[in-house]
Amino acid sequence: MRRSAATLLVLLVVLLVFASAAETQAAPRVPRFGMLCTHSCSGNINDAFSDELRKLGWVEGSTIVIERKGAGGRFDQLPALAADLVRSKPDLLVAFAPQPVRAAKNATSEIPIVMLFVADPVGLGLASSLARPGGNLTGVATLVPGGFGGKALGFLRELLPQAKRVAAFINPSNDIHRQTFPREHLPAADKLGFQLDIIEIREAEEIPGAIAAAKARGAEALYIAGDPMLNSPTSRVSELAAQARLPSIYLAGSRERVEAGGLISFGPDYAALARRGAHYVDRILKGAKPAELPIEQPTKFLLLINLKTAKLLGIEIPASVLASADEVIE
Secondary structure, eight states: OHHHHHHHHHHHHHHHHHHHHHHHHHSOOOOEEEEEESSOSOSHHHHHHHHHHHHTTOOBTTTBEEEEEEOTTOGGGHHHHHHHHHHTOOSEEEEESHHHHHHHHHHOSSSOEEEEEESOTTTTTSOSOSSOOOTTEEEEESOOSSSHHHHHHHHHHHHOTTOOEEEEEEOTTOHHHHHHIIIIIHHHHHHTTOEEEEEEOOSGGGHHHHHHHHHHTTOSEEEEOOOHHHHSGGGOHHHHHHHTTOOEEESSOOHHHHHTTOSEEEEEOHHHHHHHHHHHHHHHHTTOOGGGSOOBOOOOEEEEEEHHHHHHTTOOOOHHHHHHOSEEEO
Protein backbone atom coordinates (compact mmCIF):
# COMPACT_ATOMS: atom_id res chain seq x y z
CA MET A 1 0.00 0.00 0.00
CA ARG A 2 2.77 2.41 0.99
CA ARG A 3 4.64 1.56 -2.20
CA SER A 4 1.55 2.16 -4.36
CA ALA A 5 0.86 5.50 -2.66
CA ALA A 6 4.46 6.60 -3.14
CA THR A 7 4.36 5.59 -6.79
CA LEU A 8 1.13 7.50 -7.27
CA LEU A 9 2.62 10.57 -5.61
CA VAL A 10 5.66 10.42 -7.88
CA LEU A 11 3.41 10.12 -10.93
CA LEU A 12 1.38 13.16 -9.82
CA VAL A 13 4.53 15.22 -9.32
CA VAL A 14 5.82 14.23 -12.76
CA LEU A 15 2.48 15.09 -14.37
CA LEU A 16 2.44 18.47 -12.66
CA VAL A 17 5.98 19.20 -13.81
CA PHE A 18 5.12 18.30 -17.40
CA ALA A 19 1.89 20.28 -17.28
CA SER A 20 3.76 23.31 -15.96
CA ALA A 21 6.44 22.99 -18.64
CA ALA A 22 3.83 22.60 -21.35
CA GLU A 23 1.99 25.66 -20.13
CA THR A 24 5.24 27.66 -20.09
CA GLN A 25 6.10 26.57 -23.62
CA ALA A 26 2.59 27.30 -24.86
CA ALA A 27 2.57 30.86 -23.57
CA PRO A 28 3.54 33.04 -26.56
CA ARG A 29 5.84 36.00 -26.15
CA VAL A 30 3.93 39.28 -26.35
CA PRO A 31 5.63 41.77 -28.73
CA ARG A 32 6.47 45.26 -27.49
CA PHE A 33 6.95 48.56 -29.23
CA GLY A 34 7.78 52.07 -28.13
CA MET A 35 5.93 55.17 -29.32
CA LEU A 36 7.58 58.61 -29.43
CA CYS A 37 5.49 61.78 -29.84
CA THR A 38 6.09 65.51 -29.74
CA HIS A 39 3.36 66.25 -27.22
CA SER A 40 1.29 63.35 -25.88
CA CYS A 41 0.68 60.04 -27.63
CA SER A 42 -3.09 60.54 -27.57
CA GLY A 43 -5.79 62.23 -29.59
CA ASN A 44 -7.75 61.48 -32.75
CA ILE A 45 -4.75 60.56 -34.88
CA ASN A 46 -3.36 58.14 -32.31
CA ASP A 47 -6.85 56.70 -31.86
CA ALA A 48 -7.00 55.97 -35.59
CA PHE A 49 -3.61 54.25 -35.38
CA SER A 50 -4.62 52.13 -32.36
CA ASP A 51 -7.99 51.25 -33.87
CA GLU A 52 -6.33 49.94 -37.02
CA LEU A 53 -3.88 47.91 -34.93
CA ARG A 54 -6.84 46.26 -33.19
CA LYS A 55 -8.40 45.42 -36.55
CA LEU A 56 -5.13 43.71 -37.45
CA GLY A 57 -5.25 41.63 -34.25
CA TRP A 58 -2.89 43.69 -32.08
CA VAL A 59 -4.81 44.40 -28.87
CA GLU A 60 -2.91 46.43 -26.29
CA GLY A 61 -2.45 44.55 -23.03
CA SER A 62 -3.34 41.25 -24.69
CA THR A 63 -1.37 40.62 -27.89
CA ILE A 64 0.94 43.62 -27.71
CA VAL A 65 2.51 45.97 -25.17
CA ILE A 66 3.01 49.65 -26.01
CA GLU A 67 5.28 52.06 -24.13
CA ARG A 68 4.44 55.69 -24.89
CA LYS A 69 6.76 58.67 -24.51
CA GLY A 70 5.46 62.19 -25.15
CA ALA A 71 7.74 65.22 -24.97
CA GLY A 72 4.98 67.64 -23.97
CA GLY A 73 6.10 70.01 -26.71
CA ARG A 74 9.67 70.09 -25.39
CA PHE A 75 11.60 69.02 -28.46
CA ASP A 76 14.88 69.12 -26.53
CA GLN A 77 13.59 66.18 -24.47
CA LEU A 78 13.12 63.90 -27.48
CA PRO A 79 16.69 62.47 -27.64
CA ALA A 80 16.54 61.39 -23.99
CA LEU A 81 13.07 59.89 -24.43
CA ALA A 82 14.21 58.01 -27.53
CA ALA A 83 17.23 56.67 -25.62
CA ASP A 84 14.93 55.46 -22.83
CA LEU A 85 12.80 53.57 -25.31
CA VAL A 86 15.83 51.99 -26.96
CA ARG A 87 17.19 50.84 -23.58
CA SER A 88 13.97 48.91 -22.98
CA LYS A 89 14.80 46.85 -26.13
CA PRO A 90 11.42 46.95 -27.90
CA ASP A 91 10.67 45.00 -31.05
CA LEU A 92 10.21 48.27 -32.92
CA LEU A 93 9.69 52.01 -32.49
CA VAL A 94 6.91 54.20 -33.86
CA ALA A 95 7.69 57.92 -34.15
CA PHE A 96 5.23 60.67 -35.05
CA ALA A 97 6.51 63.82 -36.88
CA PRO A 98 10.02 64.82 -38.06
CA GLN A 99 11.60 65.68 -34.70
CA PRO A 100 10.68 62.40 -32.95
CA VAL A 101 11.66 60.42 -36.06
CA ARG A 102 15.06 62.11 -36.14
CA ALA A 103 15.54 61.41 -32.41
CA ALA A 104 14.60 57.74 -32.87
CA LYS A 105 16.86 57.37 -35.90
CA ASN A 106 19.78 58.89 -33.97
CA ALA A 107 19.13 56.60 -31.00
CA THR A 108 19.31 53.27 -32.86
CA SER A 109 20.45 51.82 -36.16
CA GLU A 110 19.19 48.33 -35.33
CA ILE A 111 15.65 48.50 -33.92
CA PRO A 112 13.07 48.87 -36.73
CA ILE A 113 11.42 52.32 -36.88
CA VAL A 114 8.01 53.07 -38.34
CA MET A 115 7.78 56.79 -39.08
CA LEU A 116 4.63 58.81 -39.51
CA PHE A 117 4.08 62.39 -40.72
CA VAL A 118 7.46 63.22 -42.25
CA ALA A 119 7.11 65.18 -45.48
CA ASP A 120 10.35 64.31 -47.30
CA PRO A 121 12.25 61.45 -45.59
CA VAL A 122 14.67 61.08 -48.51
CA GLY A 123 15.46 64.80 -48.59
CA LEU A 124 16.09 64.70 -44.84
CA GLY A 125 18.53 61.82 -45.19
CA LEU A 126 16.32 59.42 -43.21
CA ALA A 127 15.93 56.98 -46.11
CA SER A 128 17.91 56.12 -49.24
CA SER A 129 14.82 56.15 -51.44
CA LEU A 130 11.07 55.78 -51.18
CA ALA A 131 11.08 52.46 -53.02
CA ARG A 132 13.88 50.90 -50.96
CA PRO A 133 14.48 52.91 -47.78
CA GLY A 134 17.49 50.90 -46.60
CA GLY A 135 18.54 50.93 -42.97
CA ASN A 136 16.05 50.41 -40.16
CA LEU A 137 13.37 52.98 -41.05
CA THR A 138 10.23 52.96 -43.18
CA GLY A 139 6.66 54.18 -42.91
CA VAL A 140 4.36 56.84 -44.30
CA ALA A 141 5.41 60.23 -45.67
CA THR A 142 3.15 63.24 -45.26
CA LEU A 143 3.53 65.16 -48.50
CA VAL A 144 4.47 64.66 -52.09
CA PRO A 145 7.38 67.08 -52.64
CA GLY A 146 6.92 69.60 -55.40
CA GLY A 147 3.84 71.71 -56.01
CA PHE A 148 2.01 71.20 -52.71
CA GLY A 149 2.86 74.62 -51.30
CA GLY A 150 1.91 76.26 -54.57
CA LYS A 151 -1.50 74.62 -54.54
CA ALA A 152 -2.17 75.75 -50.96
CA LEU A 153 -1.15 79.30 -51.83
CA GLY A 154 -3.34 79.07 -54.91
CA PHE A 155 -6.39 78.50 -52.71
CA LEU A 156 -5.36 81.50 -50.61
CA ARG A 157 -5.08 83.63 -53.76
CA GLU A 158 -8.62 82.66 -54.79
CA LEU A 159 -9.91 83.62 -51.35
CA LEU A 160 -7.95 86.89 -51.17
CA PRO A 161 -7.56 88.13 -54.75
CA GLN A 162 -6.27 91.57 -53.67
CA ALA A 163 -3.88 90.46 -50.91
CA LYS A 164 -0.18 91.12 -51.33
CA ARG A 165 1.54 90.37 -48.04
CA VAL A 166 1.36 87.02 -46.24
CA ALA A 167 3.21 86.01 -43.05
CA ALA A 168 4.43 82.41 -43.00
CA PHE A 169 4.95 80.80 -39.59
CA ILE A 170 7.62 78.11 -39.55
CA ASN A 171 9.51 76.17 -36.89
CA PRO A 172 13.26 76.39 -37.64
CA SER A 173 13.86 73.14 -35.73
CA ASN A 174 11.76 71.37 -38.36
CA ASP A 175 14.12 70.25 -41.12
CA ILE A 176 11.29 70.18 -43.65
CA HIS A 177 10.56 73.87 -43.15
CA ARG A 178 14.18 74.86 -43.66
CA GLN A 179 14.36 72.90 -46.90
CA THR A 180 10.98 73.35 -48.58
CA PHE A 181 10.21 77.00 -47.88
CA PRO A 182 13.15 78.44 -49.85
CA ARG A 183 12.86 75.74 -52.53
CA GLU A 184 9.08 75.56 -53.07
CA HIS A 185 7.00 78.05 -51.12
CA LEU A 186 8.87 81.28 -51.86
CA PRO A 187 8.91 80.77 -55.66
CA ALA A 188 5.23 79.75 -55.59
CA ALA A 189 4.32 82.86 -53.58
CA ASP A 190 6.24 85.08 -55.99
CA LYS A 191 4.46 83.53 -58.97
CA LEU A 192 1.08 84.24 -57.36
CA GLY A 193 1.97 87.81 -56.47
CA PHE A 194 2.40 87.28 -52.74
CA GLN A 195 5.21 88.70 -50.63
CA LEU A 196 5.87 85.89 -48.17
CA ASP A 197 7.38 87.09 -44.88
CA ILE A 198 8.85 84.15 -42.99
CA ILE A 199 8.52 84.38 -39.20
CA GLU A 200 10.37 81.75 -37.18
CA ILE A 201 8.71 80.39 -34.03
CA ARG A 202 10.61 78.01 -31.78
CA GLU A 203 8.23 77.81 -28.81
CA ALA A 204 4.45 78.05 -28.53
CA GLU A 205 4.90 80.97 -26.12
CA GLU A 206 6.24 83.03 -29.04
CA ILE A 207 3.05 82.77 -31.09
CA PRO A 208 1.13 85.80 -29.69
CA GLY A 209 4.15 88.02 -30.34
CA ALA A 210 4.56 86.56 -33.83
CA ILE A 211 0.93 87.33 -34.71
CA ALA A 212 1.35 90.89 -33.41
CA ALA A 213 4.55 91.23 -35.49
CA ALA A 214 2.80 89.91 -38.60
CA LYS A 215 -0.01 92.41 -38.12
CA ALA A 216 2.45 95.26 -37.58
CA ARG A 217 4.27 94.39 -40.81
CA GLY A 218 1.05 94.63 -42.78
CA ALA A 219 0.30 90.92 -43.23
CA GLU A 220 -3.11 90.25 -44.77
CA ALA A 221 -3.10 86.53 -43.99
CA LEU A 222 -1.18 83.84 -42.11
CA TYR A 223 0.31 80.78 -43.79
CA ILE A 224 0.86 78.15 -41.08
CA ALA A 225 3.32 75.38 -41.92
CA GLY A 226 2.56 71.84 -40.82
CA ASP A 227 4.31 71.29 -37.49
CA PRO A 228 3.28 69.70 -34.16
CA MET A 229 4.11 72.86 -32.23
CA LEU A 230 2.24 75.20 -34.57
CA ASN A 231 -0.72 72.88 -35.08
CA SER A 232 -1.33 71.75 -31.50
CA PRO A 233 -4.49 72.98 -29.73
CA THR A 234 -2.41 74.61 -26.99
CA SER A 235 -0.70 76.89 -29.53
CA ARG A 236 -4.02 78.74 -30.05
CA VAL A 237 -2.87 80.00 -33.46
CA SER A 238 -6.36 79.83 -34.99
CA GLU A 239 -7.99 81.61 -32.08
CA LEU A 240 -5.35 84.34 -31.87
CA ALA A 241 -5.34 84.85 -35.64
CA ALA A 242 -9.13 85.25 -35.68
CA GLN A 243 -8.89 87.79 -32.85
CA ALA A 244 -6.34 89.73 -34.89
CA ARG A 245 -8.67 89.48 -37.92
CA LEU A 246 -6.04 87.66 -39.94
CA PRO A 247 -7.27 84.86 -42.24
CA SER A 248 -5.16 81.76 -41.62
CA ILE A 249 -4.45 78.79 -43.86
CA TYR A 250 -2.98 75.61 -42.42
CA LEU A 251 -0.77 73.27 -44.41
CA ALA A 252 -2.36 70.27 -42.73
CA GLY A 253 -5.65 68.42 -43.03
CA SER A 254 -6.60 69.62 -39.56
CA ARG A 255 -10.30 69.87 -38.77
CA GLU A 256 -9.53 70.95 -35.20
CA ARG A 257 -7.57 74.01 -36.29
CA VAL A 258 -10.28 75.10 -38.72
CA GLU A 259 -12.97 74.54 -36.10
CA ALA A 260 -10.96 76.71 -33.71
CA GLY A 261 -11.16 79.69 -36.06
CA GLY A 262 -8.79 78.95 -38.93
CA LEU A 263 -10.17 79.94 -42.32
CA ILE A 264 -8.87 77.05 -44.39
CA SER A 265 -6.78 73.90 -44.10
CA PHE A 266 -5.20 71.94 -46.92
CA GLY A 267 -3.20 68.79 -46.41
CA PRO A 268 -3.19 65.00 -46.29
CA ASP A 269 -5.73 62.91 -44.42
CA TYR A 270 -3.67 62.32 -41.27
CA ALA A 271 -6.04 59.75 -39.81
CA ALA A 272 -5.77 57.68 -43.01
CA LEU A 273 -1.96 57.92 -42.88
CA ALA A 274 -1.98 56.80 -39.23
CA ARG A 275 -4.02 53.75 -40.18
CA ARG A 276 -1.52 52.92 -42.92
CA GLY A 277 1.24 53.20 -40.32
CA ALA A 278 -0.43 50.45 -38.30
CA HIS A 279 -0.03 48.12 -41.28
CA TYR A 280 3.74 48.73 -41.25
CA VAL A 281 3.83 47.75 -37.56
CA ASP A 282 1.87 44.59 -38.39
CA ARG A 283 4.18 43.59 -41.24
CA ILE A 284 7.39 44.21 -39.30
CA LEU A 285 6.16 42.29 -36.26
CA LYS A 286 5.41 39.41 -38.64
CA GLY A 287 8.99 39.41 -39.93
CA ALA A 288 9.24 42.00 -42.70
CA LYS A 289 12.42 44.08 -42.88
CA PRO A 290 12.03 47.90 -42.85
CA ALA A 291 14.73 48.31 -45.52
CA GLU A 292 12.57 46.37 -47.97
CA LEU A 293 9.21 48.05 -47.26
CA PRO A 294 8.61 51.02 -49.60
CA ILE A 295 7.69 54.32 -47.98
CA GLU A 296 4.14 55.31 -48.87
CA GLN A 297 3.06 58.80 -49.90
CA PRO A 298 -0.43 60.26 -49.45
CA THR A 299 -2.88 59.96 -52.30
CA LYS A 300 -5.67 62.08 -50.81
CA PHE A 301 -5.54 65.69 -49.63
CA LEU A 302 -8.29 67.38 -47.66
CA LEU A 303 -9.53 70.94 -48.16
CA LEU A 304 -11.47 72.23 -45.15
CA ILE A 305 -13.17 75.64 -44.96
CA ASN A 306 -14.76 77.50 -42.03
CA LEU A 307 -17.64 79.57 -43.38
CA LYS A 308 -18.26 81.18 -40.00
CA THR A 309 -14.70 82.53 -39.92
CA ALA A 310 -15.05 83.70 -43.52
CA LYS A 311 -18.21 85.62 -42.63
CA LEU A 312 -16.60 87.20 -39.56
CA LEU A 313 -13.66 88.35 -41.67
CA GLY A 314 -15.87 89.56 -44.51
CA ILE A 315 -14.45 87.04 -46.99
CA GLU A 316 -16.65 85.58 -49.70
CA ILE A 317 -15.66 82.04 -50.58
CA PRO A 318 -15.68 81.56 -54.39
CA ALA A 319 -17.90 78.81 -55.73
CA SER A 320 -14.86 77.13 -57.28
CA VAL A 321 -13.19 76.76 -53.87
CA LEU A 322 -16.41 75.56 -52.21
CA ALA A 323 -16.77 72.94 -54.93
CA SER A 324 -13.26 71.67 -54.16
CA ALA A 325 -13.82 71.47 -50.38
CA ASP A 326 -13.96 68.10 -48.66
CA GLU A 327 -15.73 69.65 -45.69
CA VAL A 328 -17.34 73.02 -45.04
CA ILE A 329 -17.73 73.97 -41.39
CA GLU A 330 -20.68 76.28 -40.77
